[in-house]
Amino acid sequence: MASPQMVMYDEEFRQINIVIEKLLREANAKVIFLVDKNGQLISGVGEVERFDTTSLASLTAGNIAATGGLAKLIGEKEFSILFHEGEKDNLHISIVGGRVILVVLFDNRSSLGLVRLRVKKASDELTVIFDGLMQKAEEKEKSGTTDFPFAEITDDDIDNLFS
Amino acid sequence: MSFINYASREINCKIVYYGPGLCGKTTNLQYVYQKTAADAKGKMISLATETERTLFFDFLPLALGEIRGFKTRFHLYTVPGQVFYDASRKLILKGVDGVVFVADSQEERYDANIESLDNLRYNLTEQGYDLDKIPYIIQYNKRDLPNAMPVDELRRDLNPTGVPDFEACAATGEGVFETLKAVAKLILIDLKKGS
């Protein structure tokens, strides 16, 4: 496999949510999403119900992938921050720890300056959590102590999915 | 690369439909979308040109059910088949768990199939994947057309390693779910092996 299996555990999930909930308050944002670079939603806080989070995650990842491709073409490593300004709502998209995408949606109750400042701090905290998560996943894999449920999958389980 | 979330008890896998321009990749996803119950699917997103050619990707999220207490989700993507969109195709392949190669059975698309399959293998290698090692299925589409080549010939040239393959007519839906099921199954078996 090209890159290690992406996993999430309860403990880290809680830690991550604490960080992005704090960011939501401090940046006066409407909603915040964490998305994996492959387009899968990791977590979301704020007015999450108002959005189609799955689509949002996929398009965000596509957006980051496309601008990443552009960056390479002009000799940059990547554009680590994207900002989209709308009439009412704005999107601040940034890459955290090289592998996850942090999406902050805010309106005129906040400002780009404030969001940028708070995102920077939150990113550092998230990077530590994700580094730890990677390490933990690798250790679990090496020691063979994963609580991976798939070892017990039967053909019937798989067939039942499509019935 | 699948994503296993122990916190929300979910597993997400990415399936990419690859193949030459106009072979029927988008049509496959549209059919799956039409025939899937509302509670098992999300919105289908198509980033397409004004003439309905895929520009960046189509995306269809499916939540099929649970396995061993884990919600199993598949994210279906198509690539743009037109040759000059190669940079986009590479991006879509990132993090792929399983590939469906949709071949266009028409005689005049023979070269386009071969070229696209070479391109798939090359682009995967660039991302660190080996087509012979990942879950991979072939679909011979457009079987309904009078100029469709015999399956034996297609198989000989497009499927020398004998991966699971299916005949289809995506326009009517024939073979579409068989193809999807087969690749999903290979992905889950692959995950099982990895554990």
Ligand SMILES: Nc1nc2c(ncn2[C@@H]2O[C@H](COP(=O)(O)OP(=O)(O)OP(=O)(O)O)[C@@H](O)[C@H]2O)c(=O)[nH]1
């Ligand atoms: N006769 C017939 N036509 C088909 C079949 N599958 C797809 N088509 C038609 O072929 C055309 C192209 O299909 P698409 O699904 O858009 O092709 P695509 O592979 O997504 O093409 P790109 O986005 O350019 O890569 C459409 O007009 C479809 O209706 C089939 O099985 N039989």
Ligand SMILES: [Mg+2]
């Ligand atoms: Mg298409």
